[in-house]
Amino acid sequence: MVTSSTISLAASNGGDFAAYLALPELPVAPAIVILQEIFGVNANIRGVADSFAAAGYIAIAPDLFWRQQPNVELDPAKPEDRERAAGFLKGIDTALAIADALTAAAYVRTMPRASGKIGAVGYCLGGKLAYLLATHSEIDAAVSYYGVAIQAALDQVPGLKAGLLLHIAGDDHLCPPDAGHAFARQGAASHDAAAAAKADRATLDFLASELGGNHR
Secondary structure: OOEEEEEEEEOOOOOEEEEEEEEOOOOOEEEEEEEOOOOEOOHHHHHHHHHHHHOOOEEEEEOOOOOOOOOOEOOOOOHHHHHHHHHHHHHOOHHHHHHHHHHHHHHHHOOOOEEEEEEEEEEOHHHHHHHHHOOOOOOOEEEEEOOOOHHHHHHHHHHOOOEEEEEOOOOOOOOOOOOOOOOOOOOOOOOOHHHHHHHHHHHHHHHHHHHOOOOO
């Protein structure tokens, strides 16, 4: 049984932003910060959070575009939404997005049912942010799904403080050398059920090892 709600968080430098929160039916659980794709905290990202909650984790997905426009929900199947998403990607401040993710992490860490262990799981844009969050001591483990432009931030590797799992597609034009991007996005034309299942299984095993808790 998963319960969910949308909450409001106070940003570290002023203002408030929304976050989708999904809770497992467990007395104590580790937490996961879900980091969005460029399409916002849409139905897909909420579904990801619900899936992690069903697996035994407190899951929170903060709105990382709120400084440009709050509550962005775009459909990757629509060309006009893809164009808008590209604009939001160009306009995001990475440092502030990291700060917002850490605010979300701090919130769930202090919840009554939280074990205190925090992971970060991100997709696309969020995949790169998960990688960068692994350099922060507030995060105990990070998983990146097809993170965009990680190759441009390899200088951060010496600063890694958390266990890190990277899922890099074998045919991804956004991650050179040409490595399908978004293979784990449910309902997308790019979805590869076998690859997604393999990556998701590895993710749950990794998080169980790094965070503990009642892994299902």
